[in-house]
Amino acid sequence: MCDNCGCSITDANRHLVENDRHTIQVLEDLLHENDQQADHNRSHFDELGIFAVNIMSGPGSGKTSLLEATIHALPPGLRLAVIEGDLETENDAERIRRHGVPAVQITTGMACHLDAHMVHKALDQINLKAVDILFIENVGNLVCPASFDIGQHSNVLLLSVTEGDDKPAKYPVMVRAADQMLITKIDLLPYIEEFSVDRARAAVRDIRSDLPVTEVSAKTGHGLEPWLEWLTAMSAMRRTMARRQRRSHDYVARQAR
């Protein structure tokens, strides 16, 4: 007798009830529903020429501070919006709104990551037609967010100098998922002799040799240029692609008439 649930199957008698057992092959992705929703989100972004960036890091690496610095440093023509993910509080969204940028807070309650459905719901609260770059600040966590596609085009990983230079080696899955990595709070480097930028870069290289790594300080603005140039270029590319897509749709529609 199974003590837990009374189902009466144990390893000793399992063979008795398993005479007519048969195997059914399934081969279905366990996150299929999420991935489908993520593709749906991405098609919204693609249609409107929005560049969607998923920002991931451990708690306290300076994701929101980076966004605040980025808002001020990006060329004025670019229209931004932010989705903030946290277990609780509106604090981060309020910080972003103070800079005149629309922000939606998702409070996940117990969930340690954002998923595609949560992001889709948040999109309802944003005028997407007036957005060029959408930043999605994921829940501070170096494990779970890497597993969930939310419809983003790129993943950005932050590592602050206060966290230790062996973090990339400890959380390799996150490093593999990243398209850009920023070493943040570089202004604190003189006070943290334990952190070696070279060691951090070497740890990243072992896991992903082609990952671009930039050292930045949101506080002083140091090193932000490559990051801003990358955002600007990616946004321009997304807009061009959307224009081309619209043009070809129009063409097909005209031919059909």
Place this chain on the structure above:
Amino acid sequence: MHETAIVEGLMRILEEQAAQHRVTRILSVTVKVGRLRAVEPQQLIACFEMFAEGTVAECARLVIDSMPVRARCKACKMEFEVPRFRFECPGCAGGDVAVIQGQELYIESFEAGSG
């Protein structure tokens, strides 16, 4: 704890499949999990036991087929198993490699029986 979300997906698939195949009892479930998915097997099993309670999969055994990470070197085309997330080609020491295994996260099959 992304394992709960993964098990939710698994339970949804199992219940759909059980209804479709008129299965009243699931004895075991085999899932393929790549090492790059950062899934903790013990947590996955604990979640599964909890979620399966009161369903057709109650007391079913969850078999986790853990897939090691494999990569192909883009320079010398060598295929190799990646030890401890060190993505360096053992043939030519190149770092530009494509992952060919280790991203799996799917249900392969389940065993049905009456009981």
